[in-house]
Amino acid sequence: MPSAPNTRTYYDILGVNRVATAEAIxxxxxxxxxxxxxxxxxxxxxxxxxxxxxxxxYKTLSDKLSRANYDAELSLTERRAETARAxxxxxxxxxxxxxxxxxxxxxxxxxxxxxAPSGDEAVxxxxxxxxxxxxxRFVEARDSAQASLRxxxxxxxxxxxxxxxxxxxxIDDAINMxxxxxxxxxxxxxxxxxxxxxxxxxxxxxxxYQAPARTEAMRTRATPEPPPAPRPPGAVGANILPEKRPxxxxxxxxxxxxxxxxxxLALMLFWREAPARNGFFSLSAVSYWSGGLLATLIGCGVxxxxxxxxxxxxRRLDDELVFSRSQSGFVPPMGWVVLVLSAFSFxxxxxxxxxxxxxxxxxxGGILKAFGAVVAVVAVAAAFYDMAGQGQILLWGxxxxxLAYIFGWYVGDLFRAD
Numbered sequence: 209m210p211s212a213p214n215t216r217t218y219y220d221i222l223g224v225n226r227v228a229t230a231e232a233i234x235x236x237x238x239x240x241x242x243x244x245x246x247x248x249x250x251x252x253x254x255x256x257x258x259x260x261x262x263x264x265x266y267k268t269l270s271d272k273l274s275r276a277n278y279d280a281e282l283s284l285t286e287r288r289a290e291t292a293r294a295x296x297x298x299x300x301x302x303x304x305x306x307x308x309x310x311x312x313x314x315x316x317x318x319x320x321x322x323x324a325p326s327g328d329e330a331v332x333x334x335x336x337x338x339x340x341x342x343x344x345r346f347v348e349a350r351d352s353a354q355a356s357l358r359x360x361x362x363x364x365x366x367x368x369x370x371x372x373x374x375x376x377x378x379i380d381d382a383i384n385m386x387x388x389x390x391x392x393x394x395x396x397x398x399x400x401x402x403x404x405x406x407x408x409x410x411x412x413x414x415x416x417y418q419a420p421a422r423t424e425a426m427r428t429r430a431t432p433e434p435p436p437a438p439r440p441p442g443a444v445g446a447n448i449l450p451e452k453r454p455x456x457x458x459x460x461x462x463x464x465x466x467x468x469x470x471x472x473l474a475l476m477l478f479w480r481e482a483p484a485r486n487g488f489f490s491l492s493a494v495s496y497w498s499g500g501l502l503a504t505l506i507g508c509g510v511x512x513x514x515x516x517x518x519x520x521x522x523r524r525l526d527d528e529l530v531f532s533r534s535q536s537g538f539v540p541p542m543g544w545v546v547l548v549l550s551a552f553s554f555x556x557x558x559x560x561x562x563x564x565x566x567x568x569x570x571x572x573g574g575i576l577k578a579f580g581a582v583v584a585v586v587a588v589a590a591a592f593y594d595m596a597g598q599g600q601i602l603l604w605g606x607x608x609x610x611l612a613y614i615f616g617w618y619v620g621d622l623f624r625a626d
Contacts, residue, residue, distance in 0.1 A: 217282060218265035226279070226361075226388070227354050227369060229381050230270065237266040272380050276387040283391045330359040337368045344542040344564045346372050363393035370402070374527060379406055405524070456623065457519050464515025468508045472588050475504045482594035494604055496597030501589065502608065508585045509609040513616025516581065518623045522574040525617045529561075529575075547614065554582065554606030578617070582609045 219226055222236045240262045242248070249255035268274045337352035353369040356362070370385030386403040390396060479500025516522050529543030542564065550557035558579045565575065586609055590601040 218269055218278065221261055221265040222269065225354075225358070227357055227366075227385070229378070230272075233266065233269050237262065237270075272383055275384060279384075279388055280391050283388075330356045330362070330365075333359070334362070334365055334368065337365075337372075341368060341371055341375075342542065344375075346376055361392065363389045363391075363396065363399075366392070367396075367399060374402070374406065382406055460515045460518040460620075460623075464511045464518075467511040468585070471504045471507045471511075472585075472592070475500060475589060476592040479504065480593050482597040494600050496594065496600055501593060501597070501601070504589060505585065505605055505608045506612045508589075509582070509612025510616035510619075512581045512585070513578075513613035513618075514620040514623075515616075516577065517617045517620025520624075522577055522617065524621050524624065525614070527574070528578070547611070550610045551607055554604075554610045557610070558606075578613060579610075582606050582613055585609050 219228070222233060222240065224232055224236050228236075241259070244255060244259045244262055246252075246255040246259055252258075268278050333352045333356035337349045337356065340346070340349035340352060350369065350372045353365050353372065357365040357369070366385045366389035370382045370389060373379075373382035373385060383403065383406050386399055386406070389399055390403065393399070479498055481498070482496040483498055517525070522528065526543075529546060542561075546557045546561050549560065561575060562579075583606070586601060586605040589605060590598045593601055
């Protein structure tokens, strides 16, 4: 653990920055190990000590719990050093002020041409990162957030970077970034909620991730205050006892998939005939749709969305679709864009989201399962419906099923324990 502000940190030893990913840390360690190993340097008496130093740094930073605790101690050490410098500066402020007033002012003085980037630049980069995240431009959001953190370490910067990693499915990296954010702002209840969800979902004890932020908060406050209670993971799921959750998942499988099967069976047996003219709607695009068909599409969508969320087949809705809005101007979140577009064309919305996810290194497995469920319902409904309406189902049925699926997905998230 760091003992003094001028001591080399484990990040310095490995030659990586504090927001480095687990893969970057592993790569740096391997390169140093090949160079510093005692077998490669038999004539260097310090080779063993250097290699041990690198190994210790890697062992700490490669484990997410050890890294989180190390980062907390490192942040605390730096804050203490800043406090000490501020007190020392206050003691000499009067002498400095008198000296400056005694000297003649130089009207031609100019700032150094190579001055370090200001805090305004960090704010601008952070705003750019938020806007890019809202548009699902994860690579740009990651680069902008990292650039902002290199100028100034802020809780917001680590939060945005954690959101990017979470959307990309890099759970361990997201946990590390959220932990760093909580170190700088331990009273962020929403951040604590996200950290708990990720820690529980990855099979780790969430309490271990709360400890660093709470410890620092208690040390830095003159009058300790209890941190706000984090929001429950789900309004319903938080009240379900752990031993009852497997029973809920079994019920979800039986009820959700059973309901879907019964609705499609009813469509085949009772509702497969298309109306003679202008059916259930007066719209020509769905003129052959019946009320039974519409009920089947909506019911299957809601049932599958709820079931697949409760059973953990898909991640939470806000982990797959971006609904957060940028704080800089109006930037339409891509999640809402996908939903609005799906009301006009499910196929266009699906292709757009998949392409953006692949281009921006996002995780596509969960949303592909959702799209696959919608396509399966549409295909089965079209196969057993009247031939006159099959084309309309294939073209427009996905719009109804997907929006119903999203609603069921949202409700299912309320029952989740993670």
